[in-house]
Amino acid sequence: MTDNPLTRPGAAHPAITEAMIAALVARFYAKAREDALIGPIFMGAVADWDEHIANIADFWSSVMLRTGRYHGRPMRPHLILPLEPQHFDRWLALFEETAADICGEPDVANEFIIRARRIADSFEMGRASVSGAIARPRHSRD
DSSP: OOOOGGGSSSOSOTTOOHHHHHHHHHHHHHHHHHOTTTHHHHHHHOSOHHHHHHHHHHHHHHHHTOOOOOOSOSHHHHHHSOOOHHHHHHHHHHHHHHHHHHHOSHHHHHHHHHHHHHHHHHHHHHHHHHTTOOOOOSSOOO
């Protein structure tokens, strides 16, 4: 049985800070908005970018630092968007690239990447179940 980092108490890594999370989220969305594949989906779905970025920073703060600041329901918006597997793949590629750039140290970036992959799998499986299909995790490795 492998160690599941998501079951450990406390922050995902001692080097992760609120400033790092804010920088990662801001830079990721700057890239995502310009991306040919996922940019149009984001641009069609997000009305207030400042609010969205603050909300997603709260989400990642809750995930990475366990602050409990995020109180939303992240699955629902992803159920109504026209998303296909290639959109999740591109989201992850951009997110992983951004995490590597912002975090500096591979072990710090990896803490974000592990969770992002699980989130992508969760959203894909949730979307599949709503349509009566069964999806397997494609991104997380454990």
